């Protein structure tokens with residue numbers, strides 16, 4: 001069992017579920033980049049980990065030069081690793097890795113509204129459905145009409161939690177672009193488009209509460 005979120009990332013080396021999830025998330029990021037009009041592409045990543053989903057995609061993507069991204073992550077070791085990757089890719093002028101609290105609205109100022117919002121490994125670490133609704137509602141601060149939102153939700157105890165996420169997204173002003181289950185069948189990965197308008201001021205400073213712990217990560 002991982003003792004912290006840094007150790008949790010080691011599971012990417014051994015767990016097929018996480019490896020397949022990463023592959024699909026990268027596929028969706030590449031899809032969103034390909035679908036973006038000519039010009040700058042703004043990206044935010046909420047609870048970014050070490051940023052391997054976005055950075056691994058940009059490594060080989062022709063639109064990498066157009067990307068302006070802000071990744072927000074609270075674990076300083078993960079941020080350090082992500083920053084080293086950014087340097088090695090020569091993207092330091094375009095990509096900021098903030099060591100801070102991704103639940104706080106001010107940490108996104110200057111980087112939003114985003115064209116692509118990556119919210120992976122977050123929905124399963126919220127207390128309940130009310131908290132998911134709150135986060136989805138507050139995405140109107142990070143997003144604008146047409147923003148791609150890429151998300152993941154693990155299943156457990158035979159419960160397909162991603163079904164409920166898709167249902168809630170449908171009724172909360174998001175249009176599904178694609179959804180896939182990992183081959184392991186216990187992790188859902190979705191890409192939706194936000195249909196609403198950007199909210200220039202946040203409804204509340206705290207956009208959501210991240211309450212998950214690494215030993216029980218979903």
Ligand SMILES: C[S@@+](CC[C@H](N)C(=O)[O-])C[C@H]1O[C@@H](n2cnc3c(N)ncnc32)[C@H](O)[C@@H]1O
Nearest residue numbers: 005047048049073074075101102103120121210
């Ligand atoms: C399940 S991991 C997902 C990491 C990454 N998005 C991925 O999919 O590989 C959850 C991440 O959220 C980070 N985290 C937890 N609370 C946070 C907060 N309040 N602000 C920013 N990051 C947070 C953890 O440190 C961890 O890296």
